[in-house]
Amino acid sequence: MPIWVKFPVMEADKASVKVGFYNKYGIRGVIGAIDGTHVEIIAPPVADNDHPPFVYINRKGRHSINVMLISDSDMKIRAVDARYPGSVHDAAVWQLSNIRAHLMAQYNIGIRNTYLIGDSGYPLEPWLLTPFANTRNEGEERFNNLHKTSRNVIERVNGVLKNTFRCLSRHRILNYHPAKATHIIYASIVIYNMGLNAGLNMDVHEDDEEIDENLPVNVPVEINRNLLVQGREERQNFILANF
Numbered sequence: 001m002p003i004w005v006k007f008p009v010m011e012a013d014k015a016s017v018k019v020g021f022y023n024k025y026g027i028r029g030v031i032g033a034i035d036g037t038h039v040e041i042i043a044p045p046v047a048d049n050d051h052p053p054f055v056y057i058n059r060k061g062r063h064s065i066n067v068m069l070i071s072d073s074d075m076k077i078r079a080v081d082a083r084y085p086g087s088v089h090d091a092a093v094w095q096l097s098n099i100r101a102h103l104m105a106q107y108n109i110g111i112r113n114t115y116l117i118g119d120s121g122y123p124l125e126p127w128l129l130t131p132f133a134n135t136r137n138e139g140e141e142r143f144n145n146l147h148k149t150s151r152n153v154i155e156r157v158n159g160v161l162k163n164t165f166r167c168l169s170r171h172r173i174l175n176y177h178p179a180k181a182t183h184i185i186y187a188s189i190v191i192y193n194m195g196l197n198a199g200l201n202m203d204v205h206e207d208d209e210e211i212d213e214n215l216p217v218n219v220p221v222e223i224n225r226n227l228l229v230q231g232r233e234e235r236q237n238f239i240l241a242n243f
Contacts, residue, residue, distance in 0.1 A: 004190045004197075007032075007070065007079045007099055014114060020073035025150040027117075028242055032078050033071055033154035034118040034128070036090035037162075038064040039082075040173045041181045051085075051178050058086030065178060067185055068093045070116065071157045073150075076196050082185040085178070090121045094128070103127035115238070117151050123224075124231035129238060139239045146242070160202050161192055 008014045014031050021030040043063045044051040056063040064086030070079040084093050094100055099116075106114065107126050116128045124130045131148065135141045162169045165188040174181040195202050 001186055001190060004193045005077055005080055007102075008072075009102065017072045017078075018114075021150060024073045025146065026242075027146055027150050029113045029115050029238065030117055030150060031072070031114055032116045033151045034094070034116045034122065035069055035151075035154040035158060036093060036121070037067050037069060037158045038062075038086055038170075039067055039168050039181065039185055040064045040170065041178060042173060042175050044178055048177075055087050056085040056178065062086070065181060065185065066090065066093055068097065069154060069157060069161075069189075070099065071154050073153055074196070075153060075157050075160065075202065077157060077161075077189050077193055080186065080189050082182045090118075091123055094118075094122055100125075100128075112234070113241075115234075117147055119151065123228065124235065125224075125227045126230045126234040128231070129235055139243050142243050143235070143239050161188065164188075164192060164195075164202060 006013075008017050008031055017031045018029060021027050038058055041056065041063050043053040044056065046053060053063065056065070058064045058066070065082055066084050066086050066088050068079070068081040068084075068090070069077055071077050079097075079099050081093060081097055084096075103114065103116070104125075104127065106112075112126070114127060118128055118130055120130050120133065122128055122130055129147065131144045132140045135144055166172055167174060168185065168188060174184060176184065192202065
């Protein structure tokens with residue numbers, strides 16, 4: 001994992017990823033697209049106090065692990081977190097993420113103009129740009145269109161990953177304990193990145209329809225109002241810089 005799944009933390013690495021997003025989508029400052037995807041598992045034993053079955057039940061009533069993925073513009077997975085059960089919302093997984101802690105620390109020391117892009121299931125933050133719920137002018141409309149086009153890469157990654165490793169598909173169930181299932185998910189992602197590095201065409205058979213388990217309602221996390229205000233300001237700065 002540390003060798004094959006690396007989030008860009010050095011400025012040179014960030015710059016390279018930013019160039020990739022700009023060249024493909026015409027969007028500046030973006031170092032990754034983030035999304036969550038569910039991998040179904042069998043229910044853990046009722047007597048398992050460390051992994052109680054009910055916490056793995058997602059909004060569809062199925063047992064799953066909620067996997068956070070971040071990819072670059074070339075569909076390479078740059079970060080993954082498969083520690084949390086299906087009842088945990090994407091926003092809550094993000095709130096507990098080491099990546100979020102890193103980006104927050106960078107922002108607080110003045111290193112800015114570095115963003116992830118995510119859907120409206122995530123909170124707007126100065127380092128995580130989400131779309132406008134209701135656009136009011138041409139700039140906001142153009143931002144939403146560009147945001148959607150650029151974010152499509154992580155949706156493609158989810159589809160390709162699950163169709164390459166069918167055990168992760170929504171049509172299958174991992175018949176293992178959550179701890180074992182997590183290792184299978186991590187191993188699949190490492191091999192996926194190995195394939196990309198070897199020049200294999202991984203962007204095929206993209207027919208696994210994703211079910212959105214995280215509708216942007218009733219997000220079970222506390223919203224930091226200061227970060228929300230800063231996020232709105234940063235999003236406006238982004239629009240001015242790009243449009």
